[in-house]
Amino acid sequence: MKLKIVKGTRDLYGDDVKRFQYIEEKARQVFSVYGYQEIRTPIFEKTELFAHGVGEGTDIVGKEMFLLEDRRGRSMALRPEGTAQVVRSVITNNMMRQNNHLRFYYFGPMFRYEQPQKGRFRQFYQIGAEYFGVSTPDADLELILILRQFFKEIQLHEISFQLNTIGCQKSDCRPAYKNKLIEFLQDHVDSLCENCSNRMHDNPLRVLDCKNESCIAVTSEAPKIHDTVCSDCKDHFSELCHMLDDHQVSYSVNFRLVRGLDYYSKTVFEVFSDNLGAQNAAGGGGRYDGLFEIYGAKVVPAIGFALGLDRLALLTSPEKKEQKSVFVVGTDRGAVCKLVATCREEDIICQYDPFQSSMKSQFRQANKSGAWKVLILGEEELKAKQVSVKDMQDGQQTVVELSAVVGYLKKSVAN
Ligand SMILES: [Zn+2]
Numbered sequence: 001m002k003l004k005i006v007k008g009t010r011d012l013y014g015d016d017v018k019r020f021q022y023i024e025e026k027a028r029q030v031f032s033v034y035g036y037q038e039i040r041t042p043i044f045e046k047t048e049l050f051a052h053g054v055g056e057g058t059d060i061v062g063k064e065m066f067l068l069e070d071r072r073g074r075s076m077a078l079r080p081e082g083t084a085q086v087v088r089s090v091i092t093n094n095m096m097r098q099n100n101h102l103r104f105y106y107f108g109p110m111f112r113y114e115q116p117q118k119g120r121f122r123q124f125y126q127i128g129a130e131y132f133g134v135s136t137p138d139a140d141l142e143l144i145l146i147l148r149q150f151f152k153e154i155q156l157h158e159i160s161f162q163l164n165t166i167g168c169q170k171s172d173c174r175p176a177y178k179n180k181l182i183e184f185l186q187d188h189v190d191s192l193c194e195n196c197s198n199r200m201h202d203n204p205l206r207v208l209d210c211k212n213e214s215c216i217a218v219t220s221e222a223p224k225i226h227d228t229v230c231s232d233c234k235d236h237f238s239e240l241c242h243m244l245d246d247h248q249v250s251y252s253v254n255f256r257l258v259r260g261l262d263y264y265s266k267t268v269f270e271v272f273s274d275n276l277g278a279q280n281a282a283g284g285g286g287r288y289d290g291l292f293e294i295y296g297a298k299v300v301p302a303i304g305f306a307l308g309l310d311r312l313a314l315l316t317s318p319e320k321k322e323q324k325s326v327f328v329v330g331t332d333r334g335a336v337c338k339l340v341a342t343c344r345e346e347d348i349i350c351q352y353d354p355f356q357s358s359m360k361s362q363f364r365q366a367n368k369s370g371a372w373k374v375l376i377l378g379e380e381e382l383k384a385k386q387v388s389v390k391d392m393q394d395g396q397q398t399v400v401e402l403s404a405v406v407g408y409l410k411k412s413v414a415n
């Protein structure tokens with residue numbers, strides 16, 4: 001059997017894992033300041049959860065889901081995104097019964113069957129946040145401020161937001177706009193790409209974010225959604241824009257921004273980092289006031305975002321924390337192991353040579369490990385119940401009683 005990793009997946013180790021940990025740590029820190037709690041949901045659910053909530057017509061459900069059949073023939077899906085699941089969890093655990101608002105964040109792997117590219121995997125990682133219960137633009141503002149703070153924390157300072165409103169389900173709002181747009185597109189169907197001419201009736205909004213040049217030319221003349229949405233949606237959006245101005249958030253309104261998922265309503269937004277290039281959003285989200293109702297639950301206004309960790313990790317360089325470690329060398333294996341164990345129990349980072357090589361080779365390894373101090377247990381030291389402590393910076397050697405060495409090291413670390 002020839003071992004090979006599955007296409008579109010990867011192992012994370014070494015510096016990659018350090019970058020992931022760094023980003024997660026900063027995210028946890030920012031989320032907790034804003035009052036968000038972590039939620040952990042399963043990595044698979046019944047397929048219908050996503051089909052129903054995210055929408056059968058979307059790429060991620062229609063084309064990219066990893067489907068499994070369990071032993072009783074039921075269709076399960078590896079999660080392609082996080083929001084539908086968190087909503088499912090809030091509903092099935094009846095969480096809104098005792099709370100009028102809730103805030104959650106999550107980390108974890110997501111799965112989509114798409115063509116792997118640089119920074120894009122079939123198993124990829126997301127950080128997301130969801131805010132339930134608040135219908136006013138305060139909630140929209142909060143999520144954007146979280147993102148701004150998070151990017152600052154991971155040292156990505158050049159970021160900007162794009163936002164848009166995609167209206168609501170009221171008949172005089174998005175449905176009315178869709179009809180207007182379809183009417184317009186029908187007059188220009190010959191100039192649309194094949195994909196767009198096929199989807200313009202079911203999903204006309206997606207034509208707005210098609211990257212095909214000829215589609216872009218056509219849709220730049222198309223009616224704009226801002227001019228059509230209902231007064232409630234219009235007020236929500238302009239209030240949010242005022243708040244963002246007030247908080248000096250740098251953003252622009254992009255009428256092409258529709259996001260691919262069916263559950264969004266009103267505000268949608270994406271965040272861009274200069275380091276990732278103008279084409280690539282680092283993440284995005286939006287309001288989904290209708291999703292609870294789609295699942296047959298009582299209406300709960302909600303908004304959330306998700307960020308792709310894999311690509312963010314390419315841009316970050318975690319600060320190197322200097323950690324002082326010691327290395328024990330010696331001829332008596334039992335004595336070496338005992339001192340190592342004592343140090344570790346006292347939270348002193350401690351290494352030794354598990355192969356019991358010559359003293360010379362042990363010293364070489366101690367050097368290579370970047371140890372701060374080497375603890376030497378030679379025959380003389382053992383007899384006298386002492387340790388020679390060698391400082392690797394200045395080469396100075398001090399003899400310390402074996403029973404006092406931990407105290408000595410702790411005092412030295414503090415200095
Ligand atoms: Zn509306």
Ligand SMILES: [Zn+2]
Pocket residue numbers: 192193194195196197207210211212215
């Ligand atoms: Zn197109």
